[in-house]
Amino acid sequence: MKRLLNIALLxxxxxxxxxxxxxxxxxxxxFDEFMTKTAGLYTTCPSKxxxxxxxxxxxxxxxxxxxxxxxxxxxxxxxxxxxVAIFHGFQEFREFNxxxxxxxxxxxxxxxxxxxTYDSCTETEWKALEVKYQLYSDTYYQLFEKxxxxxxxxxxxxxxxxxxxxQSQRDAGDIxxxxxxxxx
Numbered sequence: 001m002k003r004l005l006n007i008a009l010l011x012x013x014x015x016x017x018x019x020x021x022x023x024x025x026x027x028x029x030x031f032d033e034f035m036t037k038t039a040g041l042y043t044t045c046p047s048k049x050x051x052x053x054x055x056x057x058x059x060x061x062x063x064x065x066x067x068x069x070x071x072x073x074x075x076x077x078x079x080x081x082x083x084v085a086i087f088h089g090f091q092e093f094r095e096f097n098x099x100x101x102x103x104x105x106x107x108x109x110x111x112x113x114x115x116x117t118y119d120s121c122t123e124t125e126w127k128a129l130e131v132k133y134q135l136y137s138d139t140y141y142q143l144f145e146k147x148x149x150x151x152x153x154x155x156x157x158x159x160x161x162x163x164x165x166x167q168s169q170r171d172a173g174d175i176x177x178x179x180x181x182x183x184x
Contacts, residue, residue, distance in 0.1 A: 020059075024068040028076050031060045035083045042090040043098060050094065057087050081124055085131035092132075093140065100147045104155065107136045111159045118166040126170065133163050 021027035038053055045053065061084050072080065096102025114129050121129070137160050141148075148156070 020067070021064055024071045024076065027060075027064050027068050028072070028079055031064075031080060031083050034060060035086060038087065038090060042093060054091070061087070078127070081127055082131050085128035086135065088128070089132050089135035093135075098143075100144045100152070103136075103140050103144050104152060107140075107156065107159050110136055111162050114163055114166050118170050130167075137163075 021030050034056065038057070041053065042050070061080075065080065069077075092106050093103075096106045110129070110132055114133070117125065117129070137156070141156065
């Protein structure tokens with residue numbers, strides 16, 4: 001029954017995304033609808049069907065984006081960037097096979113990446129890391145909360161503390177740069 005439901009949802013998704021959006025508004029709206037449908041599938045979708053979803057995502061994140069990227073408003077750009085970051089989070093969830101151990105290892109990897117890049121990445125790249133961080137610290141945490149030991153929870157709290165520290169250092173750097181520009 002569950003498999004049949006997944007197949008029906010994927011067929012509906014395929015039908016829905018089969019034609020390119022006709023305007024920047026319909027592009028953003030269809031991308032939003034695609035992401036909403038994908039959010040309901042990424043944890044249970046079989047691998048073969050997930051490959052089809054990834055192909056559709058690639059159309060939205062690359063092919064269709066090229067058509068409208070210069071016409072998007074700043075708010076629409078932010079929305080598209082968030083969709084991309086969230087989808088990458090879905091992919092990572094699938095890569096760690098939805099296990100507690102995989103979740104902790106992937107969260108560790110995210111924090112290492114944030115530590116390496118917080119002072120050198122672009123605003124867009126940082127925003128993508130923040131969206132992924134929210135997935136790991138909120139959504140995925142809630143999925144595994146009952147399985148987490150006290151040690152696991154302390155480890156995750158450490159990850160959260162590190163990330164907030166990176167955010168603070170990045171914000172402080174922006175403030176110092178702003179003040180410095182007053183004197184130049």
